[in-house]
Amino acid sequence: xxxxxxxxxxxxxxxxxxxxxxxxxxxxxFDYFLWYKKYPAEGPTFLISISSIKDKNEDGxxxxxxxxxxxxxxxxxxxxxPGDSAVYFCAASRGDSSYKLIFGxxxxxxxRP
Amino acid sequence: DSGVTxxxxxxxxxxxxxxxxxxxxxxxxxxxxxxxxxxxxxxxFLIHYYNGEERAKGNILERFSAQQFPDLHSxxxxxxxxxxxxxxxxxxxxxxxxxxxxxxxxxxxLTVL
Numbered sequence: 001x002x003x004x005x006x007x008x009x010x011x012x013x014x015x016x017x018x019x020x021x022x023x024x025x026x027x028x029x030f031d032y033f034l035w036y037k038k039y040p041a042e043g044p045t046f047l048i049s050i051s052s053i054k055d056k057n058e059d060g061x062x063x064x065x066x067x068x069x070x071x072x073x074x075x076x077x078x079x080x081x082p083g084d085s086a087v088y089f090c091a092a093s094r095g096d097s098s099y100k101l102i103f104g105x106x107x108x109x110x111x112r113p
Numbered sequence: 114d115s116g117v118t119x120x121x122x123x124x125x126x127x128x129x130x131x132x133x134x135x136x137x138x139x140x141x142x143x144x145x146x147x148x149x150x151x152x153x154x155x156x157x158f159l160i161h162y163y164n165g166e167e168r169a170k171g172n173i174l175e176r177f178s179a180q181q182f183p184d185l186h187s188x189x190x191x192x193x194x195x196x197x198x199x200x201x202x203x204x205x206x207x208x209x210x211x212x213x214x215x216x217x218x219x220x221x222x223l224t225v226l
Contacts, residue, residue, distance in 0.1 A: 004155075006155075032213040034213065034214065036217075041219075042219055042220075043115065043117070043203050043205075043217030043218050043219045043220050044156070044203070044217045045115070045217070046214055046215070046216065049213065049214060089155060089156065091156075093213050095212075095213065096169075097168060097169070098161045098168045098169035099207060099212045099213055099215075100146060100158045100161055100169050100171065101146075101148075101156070101158065101205075101215060102158065103148075103155035103156040103157070103158075104155050105153075105154055105155040106153075106154075106155055
């Protein structure tokens with residue numbers, strides 16, 4: 001049972017344009033969502049997060065949108081840069097005593113110069 | 114650099130063997146989470162320890178076990194290894210006041226031949 005889904009395994013975008021990465025979830029008990037970026041041979045790096053009480057969070061070029069009714073979130077990167085090329089993972093937590101993360105399968109972003 | 118360290122970086126072993134992976138959290142962090150990433154998949158939560166006690170368990174095989182020591186480092190023990198255990202194993206920590214955001218180590222790549 002995959003509770004967090006990233007249905008696009010890959011995305012290619014021109015440098016300077018917007019990258020939009022999508023994520024869907026099924027568990028309505030999730031109350032916190034995160035995006036991680038991962039380069040080969042490295043651990044995931046925290047990028048941005050959003051609480052379920054918000055619908056938008058912005059940090060520089062990165063914005064995360066949350067649509068609770070649709071159980072959908074997205075990460076917007078504007079403008080995209082070649083250095084953004086990596087695998088992006090969406091993750092969710094329930095805020096229980098553990099705060100363990102449930103991850104999607106990832107989307108590989110390629111930003112073309 | 115997240116400040117979370119993992120050793121070894123690479124491990125190659127044979128089926129049926131036993132290995133131990135080590136994780137040291139950042140100074141002051143009480144939690145250690147273990148995740149497994151099989152080829153081109155998302156990270157799967159295995160187990161969470163907090164201040165020496167098991168806090169949550171995911172889909173961890175009975176052949177796998179973990180513990181957290183008084184100095185807060187953690188070890189993940191994998192026994193009777195099978196080819197399918199080949200994966201990246203990550204540990205992560207979080208910090209008081211920002212429990213939802215986890216910081217990952219660089220991972221241990223386990224190859225079972």
